[in-house]
Amino acid sequence: MSVDERAIVEAVGGLPLVGNEEGLIPAFGLYLTRHYADYYNHVSYAYLHAAHQEGPEAVAKARAALIEAGHVCAFNTFGGIMLSQEWEAVVGPMLSGRDDWVPGIVSVINALGWGRWRLEGLTPGEELRVRVDNSYESTGYLETHGTSKVGSVCFLATGGVAGIMNLIYHGDILARPALTPDYYAELFAGTGRFVAEEVACRAAGAERCEVVARRA
């Protein structure tokens, strides 16, 4: 059975992900928020632009820190989703092997409001290429700042694509590991890990955003 993105998006979109009596959304072993893209974009690009005033070293540090936040997101959110009962019930029956986990999680991402992710290419264990036609990061950047003079800006997506490969091919999310700080360090700081690069970005003039993850 192949992965049915439409069915997954419909199922995830139908989950009651709304604040409870405490105003919290506990789901997938996390606390979710349905947050403002404007907020993320404002704070991320204020940091990026401030770094550009300071010089190349500050820029490298800022870009690495913003992508690292994306790694944290991928590890905990994608990892939490892939370990959840909802995944097992909705996505699980569509998966016939490890490689299907990639389109499975990309389908779930398309229910998160991040813009449409499309799987452009997967070489199992080696490379993942994802296209995003309307990432909330590039959309927000263009709306507020116009065409980027500071390069690519989709840091969350960059960290996210690396995270998918690290969870599925560097680590082994299929073995249901505990998502501990030690496991995070093993997946995102150890040898053989995947790192991603945004090779095209709408905010910087490309037709669409494209992120590629390969082993470091």
Next chain:
Amino acid sequence: MSVPIQFDAERAVVLSGGRSLVFHCHFYNCALQRAIEEGMGERAPKVLTEGAARAIHAQLTGLGDAIEDIPAFAEAAFRELGFGLLDLSGVGARGGAAKVQASHYAMGWTAVHGPRETPACFFPAGFIQGAVAVAHGLPLESVTVEERGCYAAGAEDCVFDVRVSEGEVAR
């Protein structure tokens, strides 16, 4: 849900008042805040608060006449979107005090990084600033919000002083 939301499945975007809403968890929210605080130092609180104030201001402005009672809507939105329980009953056009119980940011920070010495709720502070400004027809910059007690720094709840600049109060 009282927050109007439109999901465009083809584009995979969710809009409210014409502004984009996206799911993210407390790990990411705290990681991003930490990156900004560590990277921007003393400039970080202003950037984090301003980002929140502008975001809620844009959403409320976009929703326009669809909202009759802005403080009630802001409290409902804060809860429904997963940020905790916001109480704006002590805030009027001249300012006052707001409270947040079960703050996503304060509890999230404590869970991920442990307690901190300074308040953690920059997003809630900005959210309150934006909501109060729109509710009372005030310029965004005339409202300032300071968190004087934060769960992440040892307080029971998160409490915010809301001030309106004297020129606006006199009008």
